[in-house]
Amino acid sequence: MKTITRRDLLKKTAVAAAGSAVLLNSPVEAWANAQQAKTKVVLVRHQQLFAKGDSPDPDVARQMLDQAVCTLTGQKDAAAAWKTIVKPTDVLGIKTNNWNKLPTPAILEEIVKERVLAAGVAQENVSIGDRGVLSDPVFQKSTALINIRPMRTHAWSGVGTLMKNYIMFSPAPSSYHPDSCASLATLFDLPEVKGKSRLHILAMFTPQFHHLAPSQFSEEYIWKYSGLLMGFDPVAVDSIGLRIIEAKRTEYFKEYTPLNPPAKHIALADTKYHLGTADPSKIELVKLGWDADSFV
Amino acid sequence: MLFPVITVTAQNPVDRLPEQIRTYRLAERVAYNADNLFDYINGGAEMYLSYGLTGMKGCRYVADGQPDVAADVYEMTEAKNAFGIYTQTRDREEYAYGQGSVTHRDAVMFWKDRYFVIIATVKATPQSEEAVKQLASLIDKAISGKGEIPGVIASLPSEGLAAAGHLYFHHYIWLNAYYFIADYNILNIDATTDAVLAKYGAPESRIYLLLVEYPGREAAAKACKQLKGKFAPAAEPDTAVQLEDKSWFTVWTKDHQLGAIFNGSSREATEQLYRAAKTKM
Numbered sequence: 001m002k003t004i005t006r007r008d009l010l011k012k013t014a015v016a017a018a019g020s021a022v023l024l025n026s027p028v029e030a031w032a033n034a035q036q037a038k039t040k041v042v043l044v045r046h047q048q049l050f051a052k053g054d055s056p057d058p059d060v061a062r063q064m065l066d067q068a069v070c071t072l073t074g075q076k077d078a079a080a081a082w083k084t085i086v087k088p089t090d091v092l093g094i095k096t097n098n099w100n101k102l103p104t105p106a107i108l109e110e111i112v113k114e115r116v117l118a119a120g121v122a123q124e125n126v127s128i129g130d131r132g133v134l135s136d137p138v139f140q141k142s143t144a145l146i147n148i149r150p151m152r153t154h155a156w157s158g159v160g161t162l163m164k165n166y167i168m169f170s171p172a173p174s175s176y177h178p179d180s181c182a183s184l185a186t187l188f189d190l191p192e193v194k195g196k197s198r199l200h201i202l203a204m205f206t207p208q209f210h211h212l213a214p215s216q217f218s219e220e221y222i223w224k225y226s227g228l229l230m231g232f233d234p235v236a237v238d239s240i241g242l243r244i245i246e247a248k249r250t251e252y253f254k255e256y257t258p259l260n261p262p263a264k265h266i267a268l269a270d271t272k273y274h275l276g277t278a279d280p281s282k283i284e285l286v287k288l289g290w291d292a293d294s295f296v
Numbered sequence: 297m298l299f300p301v302i303t304v305t306a307q308n309p310v311d312r313l314p315e316q317i318r319t320y321r322l323a324e325r326v327a328y329n330a331d332n333l334f335d336y337i338n339g340g341a342e343m344y345l346s347y348g349l350t351g352m353k354g355c356r357y358v359a360d361g362q363p364d365v366a367a368d369v370y371e372m373t374e375a376k377n378a379f380g381i382y383t384q385t386r387d388r389e390e391y392a393y394g395q396g397s398v399t400h401r402d403a404v405m406f407w408k409d410r411y412f413v414i415i416a417t418v419k420a421t422p423q424s425e426e427a428v429k430q431l432a433s434l435i436d437k438a439i440s441g442k443g444e445i446p447g448v449i450a451s452l453p454s455e456g457l458a459a460a461g462h463l464y465f466h467h468y469i470w471l472n473a474y475y476f477i478a479d480y481n482i483l484n485i486d487a488t489t490d491a492v493l494a495k496y497g498a499p500e501s502r503i504y505l506l507l508v509e510y511p512g513r514e515a516a517a518k519a520c521k522q523l524k525g526k527f528a529p530a531a532e533p534d535t536a537v538q539l540e541d542k543s544w545f546t547v548w549t550k551d552h553q554l555g556a557i558f559n560g561s562s563r564e565a566t567e568q569l570y571r572a573a574k575t576k577m
Contacts, residue, residue, distance in 0.1 A: 005478040007527045010540040101418060156342040174334050177342050180469050212385045213414055214340025218402055255499030260384070260473040
């Protein structure tokens with residue numbers, strides 16, 4: 001396996017000139033898809049998402065999701081957009097994340113379900129699941145997956161990502177742990193997953209940018225970013241999410257404070273496993289709505 | 297990786313916790329070992345395993361209308377490993393509990409002897425905060441022993457060392473904790489090595505010092521050759537070299553120990569830290 005040191009990165013003129021500490025902490029050497037067209041990622045933020053308190057406003061969340069899916073698909077309205085993502089014959093698993101301290105916002109699950117039902121998918125052919133996906137009859141016979149989770153720091157993989165959200169499709173999740181979860185991209189080769197992903201949504205409503213101990217959660221280390229990221233390429237979406245988390249850490253700690261360990265699985269998903277694009281210069285980031293302190 | 301085989305202590309400080317803490321009552325006891333800790337904290341278990349976990353026990357307390365409070369006590373093979381986990385988690389120097397602690401409104405963490413302790417609530421309320429503190433005190437008192445800080449820490453020069461700015465480890469994954477060095481085990485760090493990463497200087501001009509103690513001189517020399525070969529093959533002994541990003545770097549060995557300095561802002565600053573570290577090694 002090819003290895004990378006800081007010196008290897010510094011020898012690459014462009015990286016050295018950019019002096020990007022974020023790039024260096026994510027061990028990105030040479031991006032795999034240099035000739036590929038840019039992959040689109042949509043970031044929607046809304047200043048009023050938490051205007052009514054600590055719970056997201058359902059109407060604002062619905063508006064954000066609709067805006068994102070229309071922009072991503074190029075459709076004029078949400079109904080048309082969702083019809084490009086699912087078809088009535090689909091059996092759909094909505095892979096969520098139920099970590100009790102920072103789960104996928106329930107309102108996002110609800111809205112996605114509403115929209116796919118409206119697009120014609122039968123009620124009995126839709127299931128929302130996390131840990132039980134391997135025994136869930138809908139997931140077992142699924143033809144399509146929609147992947148939704150919040151982003152948070154993680155004590156072993158650097159960050160909990162869309163890619164990592166598929167780890168529950170493995171009967172042995174810990175087999176993906178070696179080398180700080182470097183091979184998470186290979187989850188997309190599992191038969192339960194391969195070729196089925198239709199949409200990836202990274203909830204950035206209240207991302208967690210730091211933790212003190214594994215699985216530790218503190219309200220001190222989340223903030224109301226009030227956004228969501230959406231795309232067809234999970235690596236690209238995770239890559240943008242990572243940049244936001246890294247930037248927030250620098251702001252909060254008042255010095256560059258890398259993730260520990262680095263989220264190497266995002267870079268390797270591009271350079272080694274060719275699942276998608278992590279290189280920011282190959283990502284078309286479309287930003288909608290509130291822009292203050294967006295960090296990207 | 298291999299850790300010394302020791303007998304797991306049947307008695308864990310959690311066993312002595314009472315059924316009631318003011319309005320909170322004991323609702324659940326849990327116990328896990330190195331083979332099944334994933335069932336409790338998923339991938340987060342890997343950090344404890346990288347420091348040689350032997351087992352953990354925990355209690356969850358509940359109270360009507362209040363957030364739950366959980367107390368988890370992780371037992372490690374050696375005290376230095378509990379210290380290592382503490383250096384991963386602390387964000388300030390504090391000694392309110394055990395041999396070093398971190399206190400937030402919603403959590404207390406500390407290390408003492410071979411134990412790393414976390415007491416936490418999902419949401420801080422006056423009642424849950426009080427329960428967290430009481431549990432921390434009870435567990436602190438229940439651990440009678442004290443652990444020794446690993447010897448490699450004593451080799452860190454004190455001048456310029458950032459507060460709460462050093463991390464002890466012996467798994468290569470933590471090599472990049474402060475600064476990306478390599479995405480593989482370039483220094484052959486494993487359970488037989490003791491390593492410490494340290495931050496020096498002001499935040500805007502951080503210098504990073506890495507010290508590693510190997511089982512013998514040959515192992516230290518081999519690691520030094522590998523790092524030097526990748527970072528500065530032509531470097532002269534006892535001098536710092538400038539890299540492409542204008543930062544200064546040096547690596548050396550002294551007996552069975554290796555030292556390296558990264559991100560030096562000037563030759564003088566780098567060589568000054570080098571001399572101070574080599575003298576203490």
